[in-house]
Each structure stands twice: as structure tokens, then as C-alpha cells.
Amino acid sequence: MEKQGKSIDKDQLYGILETRNVKYVQFGLEQRFPTWYGSTAYFQLSTRKLGLRDPDGRLPSRGSASSSGKKAKSFHTHPEVSEYWLDTLYVCEYCFKYTDVGKELQEHGTQCPYRFKTPGRIQYRSPELSIRKVSGSRHTLFCQCLCLFTKLFLDNKSMYFKVDHYDFYIVYDTGSKKPMAFFSKDLVSYQKNNLACILTLPPYQRRGLGTLLMDFSYKLSVRDGLISGPEQPLSPFGLVSYLKYWSTLVCFQVLEGELQGESRITAEDISKATGMRVSDVLLTLRSLECLTQNQEISLQILRQRFKNHKQYSHAFINKDLLILDN
Template structure:
């Protein structure tokens, strides 16, 4: 009974489907890779043709590269997939089922040379741009649609006006590589709603970089914060690694170095982390004594084996945050 209940709830979430219904993504003109999850949000619900409606039944602004209804013509009749290949622009995330349309669009996409949003962080190699959902709704809608193909529980696509998107760009190619979204109306003041490193750019530390950047925003705003809860098992594992590294750095090299007594509030002020997340991390590190005193020896031991993760942290010298 419980399993059926969970499935029923899942089916009520717009766009979510139990199986993959798009087989491949043609990402730009040169990259092609399989999807991880399905999404009905790209399709008209009654015909399964590419071309979508929002949750109120209205045509979305992000209805494809050429703004024409799609036929989903590139899927064999015997296939279980609704579409064999979704062609997506790697600059603006507009989409089509026609490779020729994608090629034509990619050569003249307006974001090819000038990316949206304002730069908040810039190193010689990458930039993080703040893109407002209210100012760039089409771009953000298309990004959210694309994200659903690689995140199982993504269910927000169209109502992006109260979200900011922080996107990592390559300074050399102007291509987006990873992003997180932030809900501006969050009562709990979460610093992150959704995070994804795009498939071609994974295993480069970009997820850790964005986690660290989200806490730089929290510290800048003088609040204790963290990601929306509950985290998936994969998300929790990623955050525990980040939280552990962040806390260890503060004790061994940062503002908490050399202090004889440190409270949870001290750690929170240094890291921007919520007290509950700090306590969870310290217990996970096995560095709390029976008297709840922190063992620096355990922190040093953990850091010895995880030092490589620190290369992905934000360099404060390159921050350009809004006042």
C-alpha cells in the first residue's frame, strides 16, 4: 500500500514520469548523451508531441527553438520512447527535434557571445552569473526543463519569477556548465533550492564550488542558511563532504584556528551553516567527545585524506557580490 501511495503522489507532480521517455540529448552540435530520467513537461499531454503547456494549460514561452508546434517525428513507432533525440542549445537551452534547426540556431544564438545575468564571481577560467528568473523567464524555464532530464525530483519549470539562478560559465566558451537556483520567497531563507552540474562538465568540482558560493551569499547576507530539505541520499552525501571540509578548514586554517573554546554559534558565524547541519557534520566526523568537545585530532585526520576537495572552494579575492 505504501508503495502505491508514493507512486500516486509522484504521478500528481507535473512533468514527472516513472520511466525515461526521451532517449538522447543532442547538446549543441557536437555532444550527444543519454538522459537519466523522463519528463512529460516537454510534451503536449494529449498528443505527446514536442511542444508544451504550463501547469495552467497555457502555451509556455519556451516552446522550442523556432516557436512552432513539434511533431516528435524522430522516434520509431516500435519504441517505448516518446522522442529519440531532443536537440538542445548549449547556450540558451531552447530545444527542437530537428538537428538542422539546432545547427542553424546555435550559430546565431544571442547568448553565444553575451551570457545573461550579472557576474558575481570571476576567475581567469570561470564566472558565476546571477540570472533573475523574472528578468530572463524564457532562459530560466528552458534551463529548468532541461534539468528535469537529469534530476529525479525536479518539478518546477515555469514559475521562475521568484527564483535567482547562479550559473557557472566558462570564460573561454561562454557555455553554462553548472547552476543552482535560490527561492527568493523561502520563509526558512534557504540558500539553495536545486543544483546540477550539466553532464559534460561533471567531476570538475563545480558542484562543490556552487555549494561554497551559496554559503558565501549567506555570510554576505549575515544569515545562517542551507539547502532546502529534505536532501536526497546523493545530495546529503555531497553536502556532508562539503560541510566537513568547510568546518575542518575553519579549525585548521581559518578564523577558528587556535581558539581554546568554540561553540556551534562560532562555527555557524564562520561558515554560514545552520546549527543542525553543523551538529550532523560533527557527529558524522566522529569528532565529538562525550562532553561534546571537538577533537582537532579527528579533524586533522579527516582533512589529511580529503585535502584534494579544497581546490574547488571559492577564492574570496574573485567575489563581486551585489551590495
């Protein structure tokens, strides 16, 4: 892509910044936490001030987190005085609309439509957790704001504007209207990836929500008759997370699933049972040191490893509670 004869840097295109430029996020009225990564996507680059238009370029709708009768003043100091472009970004915990004025967030929170009705359709519901599918083409502004927020907590490139060919699968506490974690899925992926981007929001980490969503993405693949996996390349942190999940998935199939009791299995057998790509199966088996010199799978080693590490008992989606649609 070119503009005025000059090539646009990819980092500029995706809003990537090497250093953090927003110090804190005020997420709703009760949650406040530091950002992890920098992003220029929220800002007007010429002034380094927060852009006060919605991410699609329209003026904010009435009641949005960015709307006010006059131009809002930013809390950040000039770039030469502070390393941060903005001290606090105020974000609605229901719809992810944003502002740099705390009072505006308070006013918006009382009338945010997503506080009363969550977007999308339920695809999974247990007594504890629910997963909803939200179409990027139908709920464009919501998904754009979600993607903008995500860029402050992921270190890899991530789209945030053209969301119309993505679906978003979002986890809620059953009965709650507050998103806790999500993954996006590219509907026109040439590689048929089952997941493009995944994030558990900072206030809801260490609850196993990432594993739940990974497993749900493979349930979608199995439903569609696909052997699939996440978009590549994975970030270092993403690879660690997936290896943990893949190991658990392989373990379950060998010890309690379709492959239970088999005297010999191949990577292709595991692929068919799990929906994982063969390359991901082999990567997982190498990380578990379960391949022999002849590249055969040592079931003795595999079973012994997970006999000592029973980590799979509550890691998966309950298939009986799926409410999948097309």
C-alpha cells in the first residue's frame, strides 16, 4: 500500500509502537490497570492527542464514551515532558468505547445499551460461563472498539478497522453483561484457521478462559469437518499457551478419548481425533519428548507424563452445552 509515492511502514499501518504510550486503563468504574504495549491507533499522530471520533471515522453517537458537548481535554502532558501520550484511557467495560475524561465514562456507563443487552447470539452456556458469537459486519463499532482495546495488551500485529469478515466469540459470566475474554475468527481465511486473535482481559486472567476458548475453536472446526488451528505465526506467549492446551488435548484423547486403549497411534490418528493439524501434533509431541528416534510415538512415555500431571479434568468445553449455529 502506498500513499503519495511513499511506502507505509507496516507498524504504522497496524498502529504498533515499541514503547507503551498509554499508562493506565480505567476499565469501567472499578478496574484500573497498566497497559502492556503501545499503540498509536487511538491517537491523532500529528498531535498525539486522543482521537475523539469513533474508530470508523464517524462522529460519536449520543451517549457514547467519546461524546461530549465540547472537545474533551486530555490528561497527558506534552511528549517532551512525559514518555506517555496519555496517562489514563477510560474504557467502557460493556462496549469498549473510550474517552480521556473520567466524567464522560461515568455518564456513558449509565446509558450504554450493552449494559442492558449483550450483542450476538449464545453458542455455549453453562451455569458458570457463556460464549456469544458477535458478527463484525453486524456489530461493527463494538468489534472495532474491542480490537482497539486489544492492541494495548497484545504484542503482535492485529487488525482493528476492517472487521466485517470476522466473527468474535466472547466469554461472559452467565447472567453478566461484561465481556471477559474473546477470540476472533477470519471468515475468509485461505488456510481455514479456526482462530485469528485471542485475549483474556486483564481483570479476568488465571481463570482458564483462554483454554476454554481454544477448545471451543476446535469444537467449531470439528463441527465444520475441518482439520485446523490458529493463525500463524504464533507469538512466543501464544505458542506457550497453545502447547499447554495441545498437550492437554492430546493427553485426553490418549487416556480417556477416542484413542484410549490403542497399542499404536500415529500423528494422523491424533489429528483426526482432535482436529489439530499434523504439524501442530508433531510440535506438541516433540515438546513432550514423546517421539522415538524413528519418529514413532511412545505411548508409555506419553501416558506416564500425564499420569503424573492430571491437568485435563476440567479444561474442556462440555459438548452437551453447545448451542452452535451456522
